[in-house]
Amino acid sequence: MMNTADIDASIRNREAQVEELRRQLELAEAELKGMKTIRAAIGRSAHPHQPSRAAAVIEKVRQAGYSGGRQPGAISRPWRMIYSDMYHGFPNAWFSEQQLTISAFNNGIKLRPKEAKDRLSAHAMHRIVEQAPDSPGYWRVTEEAARKFGFDKEPLKNEAPSAEASGPQESLGTGDQTGAD
Incomplete structure (x- = not known):
């Protein structure tokens, strides 16, 4: 037979599990929201096999090796x-x-x-x-x-x-x- 201390420990354990699941759910929702934001920013291509304009620009910048910022030796x-x-x-x-x-x-x-x-x-x-x-x-x-x-x-x-x-x-x-x- 379970005593009240065992029941209290089980309750605390289950509350901790529920809290961890809530934290994981919040993280998953934030990740999903970020993914949707990125998808909306890239835009939908008219043809699934053709990259969108934003994706094409990103790829062009990546190929050019542009890293942003000032040119070396430039000062404010x-x-x-x-x-x-x-x-x-x-x-x-x-x-x-x-x-x-x-x-x-x-x-x-x-x-x-x-x-x-x-x-x-x-x-x-x-x-x-x-x-x-x-x-x-x-x-x-x-x-x-x-x-x-x-x-x-x-x-x-x-x-x-x-x-x-x-x-x-x-x-x-x-x-x-x-x-x-």
Whole structure:
């Protein structure tokens, strides 16, 4: 004969099984909804053996090897402003990672010294900046980058409100550190 403790344990066990089945049902419903959304986005082809226009575009992009994002060596407008500041503020001279951090702040980007070093290292791979051979932590904008981005002519003008008035607008602490920015 079963006692109440055994019955309570059986009830808890069955409740746990029901809860697990509910969780599995929710996951299956979410997966089904996603599948239906994808199917609706692709569209229905007039001929079952012929791919839809969306599928054809997806295949063409896949074959071309397009991965999205910026081209290698491209930098955002705020970074162009920073490097323009560095190029004109330190002509033919080396600037420190700390000085870059200050310029970044003045251009609306909060940047920690470690992030500045990482970003500079990534940009050095694209020959935007170069590191001083005998002084780690010191950098300069390359002439190649100055020509490419136009800071060799005159300093870039900041078209956005100044950082002093509005404070930093962009934080790079959690973003991609590949240097594509």
